[in-house]
Amino acid sequence: MDSVGVKLLLIRSSPFAMSCALALRQKGVKFEEVPENLSARSDLLLRSNPVYKQVPVLIHNGKAVSQSLVILEYIEEAWPPSDTTPSLLPGSAYDRSLSRFWADFINKKFIETGLKLMKRFGEEHATARKEIVEQFITLEEGMRAIGSVGPYFLGQKMSLADLALVPLVPWFTSFEALGDLKFPGPEQCGRMHEWLNAMREDPDVVASVPTADWLLNYTLNFREYIKKHYPGGL
Incomplete structure (x- = not known):
């Protein structure tokens, strides 16, 4: 496994960094986490x-992505599937398209909407x-429509959709x-809660995300900071 010179620039609370850290661990890639401070960028x-x-930002052999x-x-x-390295994408072209579609929805809609709960006020927050x-x-309905047996988004194996959604594991309580608000429970959204339970027990997930308690404390404090210094929201 070519893991030489692999670094991941991140902040601990970043949902998008959590996805990348989990992907590297799923592939068995050893990497250095490089903490950043966005108020004083390195x-x-x-x-x-x-x-x-x-x-x-991923740095691999001196090149940044x-x-x-x-x-x-x-x-x-960069670390293609093999007998010892899992694929992050399903086998069929159609299933790969589904995984990419839902990863895009999660990143651009679901996670961004959740971040507005921390950064926005008034009507934008209410929306x-x-x-x-x-x-x-919608995510629950998407899983059901796919029709596969869980626990993961597209079935028995983790894919891009799961990597994109993994921030929900620690962010659930913060959102x-x-x-x-309260998210619907298992009686209404059984697949989503099956997914959450499986991800919470995965050692690579545990290593890639902060605890829910730490994140809750961070997000509540950060919202108060925004309210004080940026009353119009970020």
Whole structure:
């Protein structure tokens, strides 16, 4: 396994960095986590991602790759499937398209809506509060429509969709607290809760995400900071 010179620039709370860390662990890639501070970005981050200046950034053999979904695809290609290395994509072209579709929805809709619960106020916060529950149900309906037996999004094996959704494991409690809401329970969203239970027990997931308690404390404090310094929201 070519793991020489692999670094992942991240902040602990970043949902997108969690996805990339899990992908590397699923592939068995040893890597160095390089913590960043977005209020004082390092020269390494600015050189590695001069366009967005954001984490996560994967550095492999001195070359930088940014944007989480791009990083996930890169990891799949740089460490291709073998007898000892799992694939991050299903076998058929159609199932691969499903995995990519749902990963895109999760990144651009579900996670971004959840982050608005922390960063926005007033009408925007109220809209996000409503939409995130609707999107949670959409994910449940998506899993059911696929029709595969779980516990993962497309069945028995983890794929890009699961990697994109893994931030929900620690963020679940924070989203509920930040939005003063409750996600539907197992009686309404059984597949989503089956998925959550399986991911919470996976050692690679546990190693790739912060605890829910730590994240809840961080997000509540950060929301108060935003309210004080940016009353219009971020």
